[in-house]
């Protein structure tokens with residue numbers, strides 16, 4: 001019987017990482033990002049968008065939409081970007097009732113509307129308030145946007161009311177426990 005030749009060790013081919021062409025790098029990456037407007041530049045963009053929408057476009061506020069809530073320690077100013085360009089805002093803060101938060105100043109610049117920025121901003125506000133021990137979130141919603149909020153899982157919480165001098169509808173949503181702990185902010189970090 002002839003001895004079989006010794007088995008050669010399998011040759012492991014190195015895996016080759018193919019370079020990705022620059023034009024393909026962003027394929028599949030969500031162009032919309034929502035973040036707390038933590039630095040002065042982001043905060044300035046946040047206020048620029050609010051001013052453009054609520055003072056310039058809608059005339060809901062005369063001259064400025066900034067109020068005392070903007071100076072609170074516990075307020076969260078959010079800026080949404082689309083491919084890095086500032087596109088939308090929302091603001092949230094606790095009402096003082098345990099577990100209750102209020103979201104307002106939801107605005108998307110006209111040129112970015114119906115591109116899927118308002119929805120993510122609302123979901124980001126809900127997630128952020130949930131991460132900060134919120135149980136429910138309220139909003140005074142302009143009548144044409146009631147359906148937009150229903151589609152995001154909110155419910156109408158009362159009859160039409162006058163808010164900042166205009167008809168709004170009170171709406172509410174429950175807040176779930178956080179899935180994104182960093183949204184709790186420095187207060188709860190670590």
Ligand SMILES: CC(C)(COP(=O)(O)OP(=O)(O)OC[C@H]1O[C@@H](n2cnc3c(N)ncnc32)[C@H](O)[C@@H]1OP(=O)(O)O)[C@@H](O)C(=O)NCCC(=O)NCCS
Nearest residue numbers: 106107108113114115116117118119141142144145147148
């Ligand atoms: C309301 C607003 C924030 C919506 O932002 P947006 O970026 O256009 O919303 P999205 O693109 O994320 O919309 C998500 C879905 O809701 C729909 N939608 C948007 N506005 C809607 C409305 N007013 N009513 C019903 N559906 C609406 C969109 O068509 C989209 O539908 P789809 O998922 O089938 O494509 C924006 O129109 C806006 O800034 N308006 C002016 C300021 C304002 O009214 N602020 C709210 C005060 S309560």
